[in-house]
Amino acid sequence: MLRIHNSLSGKKEVFKPILSPKVKIYVCGMTVYDYCHIGHARVLVVFDIVTRYLRWRDYDVTYVRNVTDVDDKIIARATENGEDMRALTTRFIKAMHEDAEALGVLPPDQEPLATEYMDDIIHMVSTLIDKGFAYSAPNNDVYYQVRKFDAYGKLARETLDDQRAGARVDVNSNKKDPLDFVLWKAAKEGEPAWDSPWGRGRPGWHIECSAMSTRCLGNHFDIHGGGMDLKFPHHENEIAQSEAATGESFVNVWMHNGFVQIDDEKMSKSLGNFFTVREVLKQYRPEVIRYFIISSHYRSPLNYATENLELATGALERFYLALRDVDLTVSSSVSEQDAHFTSRFIEAMNDDFNTPEALSVLFDLVRELNRAKIADDKNKQQSLAIMLRQLAEPLGILQGEPDAFLKGERRSGEDALSDADIDELVTQRNTARSTRNWVESDRIRDQLTELGITLEDNASGTRWRKG
Numbered sequence: 001m002l003r004i005h006n007s008l009s010g011k012k013e014v015f016k017p018i019l020s021p022k023v024k025i026y027v028c029g030m031t032v033y034d035y036c037h038i039g040h041a042r043v044l045v046v047f048d049i050v051t052r053y054l055r056w057r058d059y060d061v062t063y064v065r066n067v068t069d070v071d072d073k074i075i076a077r078a079t080e081n082g083e084d085m086r087a088l089t090t091r092f093i094k095a096m097h098e099d100a101e102a103l104g105v106l107p108p109d110q111e112p113l114a115t116e117y118m119d120d121i122i123h124m125v126s127t128l129i130d131k132g133f134a135y136s137a138p139n140n141d142v143y144y145q146v147r148k149f150d151a152y153g154k155l156a157r158e159t160l161d162d163q164r165a166g167a168r169v170d171v172n173s174n175k176k177d178p179l180d181f182v183l184w185k186a187a188k189e190g191e192p193a194w195d196s197p198w199g200r201g202r203p204g205w206h207i208e209c210s211a212m213s214t215r216c217l218g219n220h221f222d223i224h225g226g227g228m229d230l231k232f233p234h235h236e237n238e239i240a241q242s243e244a245a246t247g248e249s250f251v252n253v254w255m256h257n258g259f260v261q262i263d264d265e266k267m268s269k270s271l272g273n274f275f276t277v278r279e280v281l282k283q284y285r286p287e288v289i290r291y292f293i294i295s296s297h298y299r300s301p302l303n304y305a306t307e308n309l310e311l312a313t314g315a316l317e318r319f320y321l322a323l324r325d326v327d328l329t330v331s332s333s334v335s336e337q338d339a340h341f342t343s344r345f346i347e348a349m350n351d352d353f354n355t356p357e358a359l360s361v362l363f364d365l366v367r368e369l370n371r372a373k374i375a376d377d378k379n380k381q382q383s384l385a386i387m388l389r390q391l392a393e394p395l396g397i398l399q400g401e402p403d404a405f406l407k408g409e410r411r412s413g414e415d416a417l418s419d420a421d422i423d424e425l426v427t428q429r430n431t432a433r434s435t436r437n438w439v440e441s442d443r444i445r446d447q448l449t450e451l452g453i454t455l456e457d458n459a460s461g462t463r464w465r466k467g
Contacts (some may be wrong), residue, residue, distance in 0.1 A: 043453035137174035406465035
């Protein structure tokens, strides 16, 4: 049975869909005012794997990942650039899609944009006012009255008094309580605005997700996910808004992935210590970045460091070397002796999507595959290699051609060589070897080694790979 760590209870729970085998998932996506960094990539990859694995286990998944395309940061960036807000968000939504596709992240079933759900947002705010959970302030902002919702703080597991004691002093005289948060912001000159019963304005960030998630998935759904930084106050406020408006339980399971860190500090744009996905892709192949992300458990901190990306590169090379020279197009039955790899993989993933343990199972499988290669057992090679590809599929890795990965993409520049250039140098080296011109043979090998090309000599000839 699949067990998921539920942030609401603080423990692992057996996953029981509301209406099995259907599973409804909502994940807080990007706020699109800049390029995605590796912290954003972790959210994309983590919940891509959650969705892939559930589908691999025959659940009927509806996956919704929103886009925040209006908020203070977006407006500030558009103003700074002298750019129309919609032009800015359209540009960065396109960039986000490109980054996600590069990392092998499958598109969500629905990708609602906040600006396209304004009627739903206004309706939910009106409902909260009618039910006594919200109020229109003298400045025409609308606030949620936190103390009206008795369960506020259940996700963070803090009382209101605890939260108030730790809060910064709020000098906003329009609020009835410093903990109250904004649902609707009155229009300011030059900012985008929409008509509402309280005058022209725009939504607060928290209400956007409540309106979009319940519109797309219904008032009560299975899983809500996002980064650990959203747990409070964003997700806490979502619960308060949604449950007060609908009178129903909002979400059964809350999932939060850990931070990406640099030198033990969270990677974020506000701290200026971030690397964009595009920057990292200039140095490492997309599958390497994806492997790096899943090499740590999704709830654990992930330390961004060159050595960890190099370890990910080496791990993938080991996998693809094992798959190389095996015919993956011929079906072959798995022996009862080897079936335990599949059961172990499922056991690992059923333990709160434990990808590091799942990868260790794949490494054990590779060792067995390499033994079958040494024994020249073609049938076992094929069955194990096909199993390896099948088990790696819900992780989104090892689906490419082994040679394509091992030869890899090299950095561009004056010294870059095409595959044809390398093949020609290998041919020249083999010619030198056949005439016993060892000096020339060694010179070519050294040249290729300096370019990061490894040569493998065997009875059938010479093959090369990057690394």
